[in-house]
Amino acid sequence: MLHSTGSLLTIDVGDRTTVAEDVDDVLSSFIGGRGVGVKLAHDRIPFDADPFGPENSLFFTTGPLQCSTMSFTGRMNCTGVSPLTDGLLSSNAGGFLSRHFAATGYGAVQVTGRSDDLVAVHVTDEGIEFEEVPQLAGATVTEVGEYMADEHDLGDEQLVVAGPAGENRVRFASIMTTEHRAFGRGGLGAVLGAKGVKCISFAGDSAPDIDIDPIQMDVHREAATANDHPMKSAGTTSVTEYANHVSALPTRYFSELEFEGASDIGGEAVAEKKYKKGTCSQCAFACKLPTKDEETGLETEGPEYETVMAFGSNAGVDDIVSVMKSNDLCDELGMDTISCGDVISAYLAANDEFGNDELVHDLVEKIAYREDEGDLLAEGVHRAADDLGVEDWTVKGLEFSAHDGRTLNGQGLAFAVSNRGADHMYAEFYSKEYPLVGKDEAVDPTGLDGKPPLIVAKENHNAVLDSGVVCKFSRDFMTEERLETLLDTEYERLQDIGAEIVELERHFNNERGFDREDDTLPYDLPDFEAALSEYYAERGWNDDGTVKSASASADD
Incomplete structure (x- = not known):
């Protein structure tokens, strides 16, 4: 199976130490991106971690397809405990950061601890530097970019930045990159700010050489035309x-x-x-x-x-x-x-x-x-x-995105069961109900009959895309067969990997007290409770919304 390569770099910003270690077993099992971030976070962040505490970590990860020249691959992932939802959450950002990250040669970067002084961290393939930056306290994203350009000849596309909102622990603060691109949902910018980190830069010339099937050029050509x-x-x-x-x-x-x-x-x-x-x-x-x-x-x-x-x-x-x-x-x-x-x-x-x-x-x-x-x-x-x-219009503390579930009922159920909360991209089920897909994939937006298995399949599929990492707007170009070819694995196995990722997230959140009562909505849907039970059964979980001991906790 195609997967990311490179070591895990752990950066403790509190004691200014770094350690690199082999995580090939994780990379080879979870592809990269969200899958690797979730597995590392599940195993390395204490289940009772305070989102703003030094024991919480942020895991930055990219995927094997960031070593391609294919369209829809300008993205990367960040995972940590959300100060907004209080659960494990992954967010991904577009722009131009991912290939600079890959050029450092690391497969994943963990940021942990807490700095007493505001700091910028510079990650390269030649070493890691800590720079105290008190002059950047309260600086906007643009101001940070200007400073890094003037002082270090770094571009915005090489940076992740906590703006003033992150420093002030706004619970939905973003981590910003490439000026306008964001690791947006769930407040991971506030986690970075709570660690006393204003900025992290990535640079190098050590991108891995990963052999990717020529079908990538078909995808790229179709996107261009x-x-x-x-x-x-x-x-x-x-x-x-x-x-x-x-x-x-x-x-x-x-x-x-x-x-x-x-x-x-x-x-x-x-x-x-x-x-x-x-x-x-x-x-x-x-x-x-x-x-x-x-x-x-x-x-x-x-x-x-x-x-x-x-x-x-x-x-x-x-x-x-x-x-x-x-x-x-x-x-x-x-x-x-x-x-x-x-x-x-x-x-x-x-x-x-x-x-x-x-x-x-x-x-x-x-x-x-x-x-x-x-x-x-x-x-x-x-x-x-x-x-x-x-009225509290959230799921698991996360504010609702659009594509309203009162009309698109399957998307409503998808909002409820999402480990991330009321986020439309977790299952992206709205695309089937408008529909924005072909007739063979479209479903009636009314009711929940037959939809739980489809939501499970979409969640699993999207977890794999987030691990690749592939933009979800590739849906008109990235068929199951192409994904199977690019990742060099049968699609059924990819679905299993996606299910493992979702279950790891669920298990972590179960350990923090989440269960069926958190899979709810501020409005009624027909036969919602029955559909919720069907969703759990499809996943092989308990009817109270918790996972069985199975794969999620097997390695603890």
């Missing part, structure tokens, strides 16, 4: 108007499912602001969205569909430039746009301020610096809901 694909002009926002049409667009803090201003913030509105092509490393698909507003001079990347929902329809805002500004502020300050937009929408609901975009922008900054009401909102919806007097 798919000129009529809607993602190429408007990115993920191309689905906005359609989601609104089928009543799946969360609006005014989830109180409605359609937004009258959807066309003002949707795909066409974003495409009008797009001024050049944008992409990730090696990717010819080029679905990113460099945008500019000539009148205000605002220049950013995005917003993507989820941000359009969180800062647009869910906040009652129908001005695309306002949404662009919210997006840009989150990128500069280092925050997940979905969680930040949702918690601000909760505040707007509590204070009857929907549509007040000046207030929205003010709150973004207050959250990042934990000023005034921003201190409460920085805790996220789950912890702030009672004080605000609003």
Whole structure:
């Protein structure tokens, strides 16, 4: 089986020590990326670790396909205990970081401990350097990039950065890279900030030589020539108007499912602001969205569909430039746009301020610096809901993304069972229910009959993609047969590996107290409890949502 190579580098930022060790057994069993990160985290982070404590770790991992020249491979993974969900969580980011990481020669990098002084860590194939950077306290993502360029000749694409939100332990702070790309969901930026790490850089010339099947060029060529694909002009926002049409667009803090201003913030509105092509490393698909507003001079990347929902329809805002500004502020300050937009929408609901975009922008900054009401909102919806007097629209503490499960019922169940919480990309089941796939894969969005096994298969498949690492927007190009060929393993075995990854996450979270009661939704779905039991049975788990002793704990 094709898999990542290289040692695990453990960096203790508290005592300034580093250790490299062989983890070939993990790499050969879990491919790379999320699989390797989850296995290492499961075995090396104490089950009772405080997310903000020195015993929590962040595992940065990439996959074997980052040694290819194939489209859809400009991504990498980060895994740790989330301060937002309190469970094990993996997040992956696009951009241009992954190949710089691979060039260090390491298969995985663990960051643990806690530094008393603000520090930058420089990881190269020739050694590791610790640099105290008190002058960067409170610096924005752009300011950190400028410093690293001036002082070390490092580009933004070589950095992972904790913005002010990460330093201030905002529970949904992102780890930022390549300026506008984010390890977004779950607050891993706050973990980095709690460790006293402002920035980590990766550089080298020791990328492994991994033999990858020539079919990679077929994928790359098709990505380059798919000129009529809607993602190429408007990115993920191309689905906005359609989601609104089928009543799946969360609006005014989830109180409605359609937004009258959807066309003002949707795909066409974003495409009008797009001024050049944008992409990730090696990717010819080029679905990113460099945008500019000539009148205000605002220049950013995005917003993507989820941000359009969180800062647009869910906040009652129908001005695309306002949404662009919210997006840009989150990128500069280092925050997940979905969680930040949702918690601000909760505040707007509590204070009857929907549509007040000046207030929205003010709150973004207050959250990042934990000023005034921003201190409460920085805790996220789950912890702030009672004080605000609003309904808790989260699963496992993670704020909802779009593709509403009240219309797309299978996606609703997928939100509930996801180990990560209310994240649409964990199973990506919405693609079957709109549908965004062919007729042979599409399912009726109404009801849950027959869907639990399909959700299991999608979760397993996506765990493998996250281990490869392959962008999920490759779905029109990356068939099961191609994935099987590229990873040199039968697809059935890949499904088994995906199931092992999901089960390791579940077991870790079970040890932290998660069970069936956490697989819930703030709305009713038909036959939900029966479908939940069917999902557990399909996975071979107990009916209370816990794993049996099996593979997850066998190596403890």
